[in-house]
Amino acid sequence: MNGGxxxxxxxxxxxxxxxxxxxxxxxxxxxxxxxxxxCIRQVRDILMPDNIHQLSLTITTLPTDSDRxxxxxxxxxxxxxxxxxxxVSFDIRSPVDFRxxxxxxxxxxxxxxxxxxxxxxxxxxxxxxxxxxxxxxxxNPFGYTNLTVDDSLETQRQLEGEKRREAVTDxxxxxxxxxxxxxxxxxxxxxxxxxxxxxxxxxxxxxxxGYLDLDPTPDVSTLRVTHTDSRPTTNLNPLAxxxxxxxxxxxLLYDSLATETADGEIEPWFARSWEWDAGTIDVxxxxxxxxxxxxxxxxxxxxxxxxxxxxxHPDDAETSAPAPRYRGLVEAVDSVDVxxxxxxxxxxxxxxxxxxxxLLVPILPAHxxxxxxxDANGPGGATIAQGTTEAVVTDNIEPIGSGPFQFVSRxxxxxxxxxxxxxxxxxxxxxxxxxxxxxxxTVSIDPPGSAVQRVIDxxxxxxxxxxxxxxxxxxxxxxxxxxxxxxxxxxxxxxxNARDAPFSNPRFRRVIAQLIDKEWLVDEVFRGYxxxxxxxxxxxxxxxxxxxxxxxxxxxxxxxxGEVDEDAVEAAFESAGxxxxxxxxxxxxx
Amino acid sequence: xxxxxxxxxxxxxxxxxxxxxxVFIGRERLVRTRAEWRDRLRTNAPVIxxxxxxxxxxxxxxxxxxxxxxxxxxxxxxxxxxxxGEFILLFKSVETPELTAYFASVYVFGYTFLLIFPxxxxxxxSDTRIFRRxxxxxxxNYAIGLVLYILIIAYGPRNVMPAELTERMLYDTNPxxxxxxxxxxxxxxxxxxxxxxxxxxxxxxxxMTRSAYPKWFPIAVVLGASVALSTMYLGIHWGIDVAAGxxxxxxxxxxxxxxxxxxxxxxxxxxxxxxxxxRLPWLHREE
Numbered sequence: 001m002n003g004g005x006x007x008x009x010x011x012x013x014x015x016x017x018x019x020x021x022x023x024x025x026x027x028x029x030x031x032x033x034x035x036x037x038x039c040i041r042q043v044r045d046i047l048m049p050d051n052i053h054q055l056s057l058t059i060t061t062l063p064t065d066s067d068r069x070x071x072x073x074x075x076x077x078x079x080x081x082x083x084x085x086x087x088v089s090f091d092i093r094s095p096v097d098f099r100x101x102x103x104x105x106x107x108x109x110x111x112x113x114x115x116x117x118x119x120x121x122x123x124x125x126x127x128x129x130x131x132x133x134x135x136x137x138x139x140n141p142f143g144y145t146n147l148t149v150d151d152s153l154e155t156q157r158q159l160e161g162e163k164r165r166e167a168v169t170d171x172x173x174x175x176x177x178x179x180x181x182x183x184x185x186x187x188x189x190x191x192x193x194x195x196x197x198x199x200x201x202x203x204x205x206x207x208x209x210g211y212l213d214l215d216p217t218p219d220v221s222t223l224r225v226t227h228t229d230s231r232p233t234t235n236l237n238p239l240a241x242x243x244x245x246x247x248x249x250x251x252l253l254y255d256s257l258a259t260e261t262a263d264g265e266i267e268p269w270f271a272r273s274w275e276w277d278a279g280t281i282d283v284x285x286x287x288x289x290x291x292x293x294x295x296x297x298x299x300x301x302x303x304x305x306x307x308x309x310x311x312x313h314p315d316d317a318e319t320s321a322p323a324p325r326y327r328g329l330v331e332a333v334d335s336v337d338v339x340x341x342x343x344x345x346x347x348x349x350x351x352x353x354x355x356x357x358x359l360l361v362p363i364l365p366a367h368x369x370x371x372x373x374x375d376a377n378g379p380g381g382a383t384i385a386q387g388t389t390e391a392v393v394t395d396n397i398e399p400i401g402s403g404p405f406q407f408v409s410r411x412x413x414x415x416x417x418x419x420x421x422x423x424x425x426x427x428x429x430x431x432x433x434x435x436x437x438x439x440x441x442t443v444s445i446d447p448p449g450s451a452v453q454r455v456i457d458x459x460x461x462x463x464x465x466x467x468x469x470x471x472x473x474x475x476x477x478x479x480x481x482x483x484x485x486x487x488x489x490x491x492x493x494x495x496x497n498a499r500d501a502p503f504s505n506p507r508f509r510r511v512i513a514q515l516i517d518k519e520w521l522v523d524e525v526f527r528g529y530x531x532x533x534x535x536x537x538x539x540x541x542x543x544x545x546x547x548x549x550x551x552x553x554x555x556x557x558x559x560x561x562g563e564v565d566e567d568a569v570e571a572a573f574e575s576a577g578x579x580x581x582x583x584x585x586x587x588x589x590x
Numbered sequence: 591x592x593x594x595x596x597x598x599x600x601x602x603x604x605x606x607x608x609x610x611x612x613v614f615i616g617r618e619r620l621v622r623t624r625a626e627w628r629d630r631l632r633t634n635a636p637v638i639x640x641x642x643x644x645x646x647x648x649x650x651x652x653x654x655x656x657x658x659x660x661x662x663x664x665x666x667x668x669x670x671x672x673x674x675g676e677f678i679l680l681f682k683s684v685e686t687p688e689l690t691a692y693f694a695s696v697y698v699f700g701y702t703f704l705l706i707f708p709x710x711x712x713x714x715x716s717d718t719r720i721f722r723r724x725x726x727x728x729x730x731n732y733a734i735g736l737v738l739y740i741l742i743i744a745y746g747p748r749n750v751m752p753a754e755l756t757e758r759m760l761y762d763t764n765p766x767x768x769x770x771x772x773x774x775x776x777x778x779x780x781x782x783x784x785x786x787x788x789x790x791x792x793x794x795x796x797x798m799t800r801s802a803y804p805k806w807f808p809i810a811v812v813l814g815a816s817v818a819l820s821t822m823y824l825g826i827h828w829g830i831d832v833a834a835g836x837x838x839x840x841x842x843x844x845x846x847x848x849x850x851x852x853x854x855x856x857x858x859x860x861x862x863x864x865x866x867x868x869r870l871p872w873l874h875r876e877e
Contacts, residue, residue, distance in 0.1 A: 450766065
């Protein structure tokens, strides 16, 4: 015992000296390897005025554990790029790190990622409008700037009906020509469920509502969800872009004025009803609805939310700090007026279809979020361009929302427990909305390979994360396990960082787009559980000119069956103004 | 699932250990240990404490290290991939379901056994130095490994080449084991391979003690080599990680020789310690 306390002191000098020297050696070694791979380019540019070299690009993507399809796409594309004389390396990042690198810091050449997309094509306004190039988030991470495209993005926001469809077609056709990102495919969303305990609505499972109104068999009171993404156990902040994936959990904790169905319909939720009148939405709220901490949720909280999302620094008149999520939705709201406790007016700068989408943002309790306006400082976090407030970096555990479920507990990396919020308005008689139908919702974080087995073993009821395409076809459906398919609108894409040459050049981007055999990749990587696309919107919005017809109508693949025609590519790059050297390397000014 | 896997591991180790104690250690040493264990424990207490402290730090660091690593770590996945390319795909030519099953059980059960058995075996030796060296080497492996894990962020081959590895990726064929490994480590900690370094450490000690345990030596070498190969065969580690693991093992074995007995407790605390141990009579009961 006496020796035990003395011993660490004794070994410490030797131990400490060791790790210091190793660290030094390591830092030196790492510095060497890093500089040979990337930074040397800048040094070389200073030393040698001739800065035309072989094009060397880095593909930023996610590891197998987080997204098997992304890394597979990246490697298939890297093979093609290498074949046509481009030097390729990878930057593989965890989901949190990937978002910070690509969406916050814009430190990438090209990225392969599943873009959240949207049921309505207006998501492209946020994704591509040039005013967002400097911001952090899903708003224009590509740094794409085109005033004509800006114009048509703005025009479609103001219109409705057939006129809007035409304007959207203008946007989609312009985007297809410019290829600010290359849409590859929309993956099918499959989930394994147990049918002996709950009644599932296949379409609704694409949205948080799929976890409500489940009609459990009499003795069932717990919904056991398995999820492969552990981020919700670390952070439940609706404004944290780096932690928000496709999981439904944050949306079950927070209410919004309206809710969106899998078909893209906007329906009343916390708003009892609203009237649209020439750019004004007159909203009537449900009465006597509390937050999870018992505080009442009123029109003041709703007004606070819209103002806070538009500017997280309300006290600082000079700089505005818009929240990094819900940017495009909130942009449509000009002002919010509280008429009284249960009624408010939103003045909207958009046509009805886009304007009503502003009702979809989560309502934040003013008494909690008002304090989160200050700048967060200290190491260990992300920095966002608009202003790194406490609201952006807080892990928001324990979250206080007003949604159908409330937070109970979590174990970081392992799981999350929510319970039904008995004060929720959907549980009132006379309210015909999907309501929480179980006492408890448990989320267990499982490796992708085990999620389906949990359902088959009857230790989970549903896989909240869509199944990986390599397991969809082999799920044993002999017992009470079924595989359901829900509508999907998120899409895999190759995103360019158009801030830098040569990715800033649409001619270059178009040739790259033609190196991607989308049809073949869907078979090879997705085993057919996806559909190739030429434009990143849901089927009802695809214009005839951009319909998939066995090949990409705008940027057809230069080759066949995944095999690229190297001569054709060389010719395409050369006619786009680029050159090859005698060793078949593509040379560019970077 | 974690409980199931842990039960399996406990069961396998629970069978393997007593059998190997009988086979490799023999009755004579057991009897002598029964007479001397208090003495040996007293001599060994400091090093046991050091190892426990290091393991505890490792455990705590599992929560905080990833955040620190994100701040100061260097991303080297691409560098490793550029350097060795598809080297580990060499195993493709020998891939069979039986070999996959062998390497999977070696990776989980064989490795656990390989770490635990020498601790028992060397405690049975009258000369306690080898036991103290082994534990010191373990502690060094974990301590240096932790520092490298924080400084270097790298994903293993399975996270880069899923398509080529799919038939033998441990977590595709035996997903339940991921519950165990995620308790111990995160998926960005591949450099160096601690499986390799600890197995090689054990094999090195087995070689040093082959006159005391002649039968253990070949077993430790075969099992240790299997563990190192399994990490590559199963797509968990790069060849570079395994090479670094071997270097780390060599470093730790050499350092353990230099560190153990360098400071003796009585030199540092002298009389005070003796007086203290006089007051703890249970330590001397056998004498």
